Amino acid sequence: MTNRLKVLRAERSWSQADLARHLGVSRQTINAIETEKYDPSLPLALKVARLFAQPVEQIFYLDGQT
Amino acid sequence: MSLMHLARRLNSAIGDAKRAGNEAGAAIEHTNKYYGLRLLRAGLFWISTYAMSRGLLALWPDTERSVRVLIALAPVPLFLWFLWIWMKGVVAMDELQRRIELEALAFAFPTCVVILMTLGLLELAVPLNPDDWSYRHLWAMMPALYYAGLWRAKRKYE
Numbered sequence A: 001m002t003n004r005l006k007v008l009r010a011e012r013s014w015s016q017a018d019l020a021r022h023l024g025v026s027r028q029t030i031n032a033i034e035t036e037k038y039d040p041s042l043p044l045a046l047k048v049a050r051l052f053a054q055p056v057e058q059i060f061y062l063d064g065q066t
Numbered sequence B: 001m002s003l004m005h006l007a008r009r010l011n012s013a014i015g016d017a018k019r020a021g022n023e024a025g026a027a028i029e030h031t032n033k034y035y036g037l038r039l040l041r042a043g044l045f046w047i048s049t050y051a052m053s054r055g056l057l058a059l060w061p062d063t064e065r066s067v068r069v070l071i072a073l074a075p076v077p078l079f080l081w082f083l084w085i086w087m088k089g090v091v092a093m094d095e096l097q098r099r100i101e102l103e104a105l106a107f108a109f110p111t112c113v114v115i116l117m118t119l120g121l122l123e124l125a126v127p128l129n130p131d132d133w134s135y136r137h138l139w140a141m142m143p144a145l146y147y148a149g150l151w152r153a154k155r156k157y158e
Helices: A005-011 A016-023 A027-034 A042-052 B003-022 B028-059 B065-073 B075-092 B095-125 B141-156
Strands: none
Touching: A005 A016, A005 A027, A016 A027, A016 A042, A027 B095, B003 B028, B028 B065, B028 B075, B095 B141
């Protein structure tokens, strides 16, 4: 799954550690999501969407979609 | 460094990690560190008791059987304390950390099974020296395989 997490994080000038603290997860988790080595669970994806005030489909895409 | 000094430093580090983890907006890494240090402390107590038990059993070969059994079982309550802290630490982990733990165990458990099974068959095929292949030697392979699985899983998500 592709995502725009890094872009959204950069728009707010947050480090991975900052974003991890906001979401209550480890920096390792944020890095793994951004590098697309790990797909977040639904609750975490919804937390991300709420944090960035965007629909979850505009942050996470299945491969091949935009 | 004496054991008492080490214990004091560990207790102090555990207190610091707990306070850091309790602060609002604290990174989950502080909580991980808190449980990691508690696990280290419990593990040191457990291993020390295990070493004492082994030493006493070697030193007192002619002691009454019931006393020897009690000495052999002495590390078990400390291991249960270690296990309790480990479980609490796993519950406090985030979802990726828990997946890493799962993948580590998914590697270690079947690998242990196949090694023990193979040793069981080898025991029937050839004489295995009990001074090299007894339970007290084989158990250490299990945490070693778990750490190998953990290393492998952590690398996968870096």
